Amino acid sequence: RLMQPLGLAATVTLAFAVAASTFAPLLVLGVWWPRLTVVGALAGxxxxxxxxxxxIGATFMQVGTSGWTGVLLGQPAAWSAPLAxxxxxxxxxxxxxxxxPHTNRTLSRLHTPESLLPR
Incomplete structure (x- = not known):
């Protein structure tokens, strides 16, 4: 058998790993780092x-399920999110x-407390 079935918890964990490896870096850098470029975002x-x-593919195919390889493949967000x-x-x-254009102005408006905004 080429692929072994995974339980629901493992499948959900791997789905969240994809989200953590893509959207988390994009959201954090997009909101807090004004030098993020479109090319950088797409590359990450x-x-x-x-x-x-x-x-995930390696996990489904049961490749390297022991030792450090198994740990890294079982929790891919631990290394793929920092890499992104x-x-x-x-x-x-x-x-x-x-x-x-206007990135600094948009981020300044986003991070300025409402009490300091002009009325």
Whole structure:
């Protein structure tokens, strides 16, 4: 048998790993780091998705289920989310001219307390 069935808990865990590897870095950097570029965001999403899907595929096929390999493949968000963060930052630093216009103004408005906004 090529693929072994996984329980519901393992399947849900792996689905959350994909979300953690893609949307978490995008949301955190998109809200708090004004130098995030579109190219950096897309590169990080691609790396996070690819790494998580490779780990999920390996888990479904029961590849490397023992030792450190099993730990890393069983919890892919532990390494794929930081890798997505690093990729987003690195690619954004290499492509600084692609930052969307008015990013600083939008982030300032987003982070300014309402009591300080003009009425």
């Amino acid at each position: 999403l691609s790396v996070g998705t690819g790494c998580a899907l490779v780990a 963060f690093v990729t987003m930052v690195a690619v954004s630093r290499m492509t600084p001219g692609t930052t969307p």
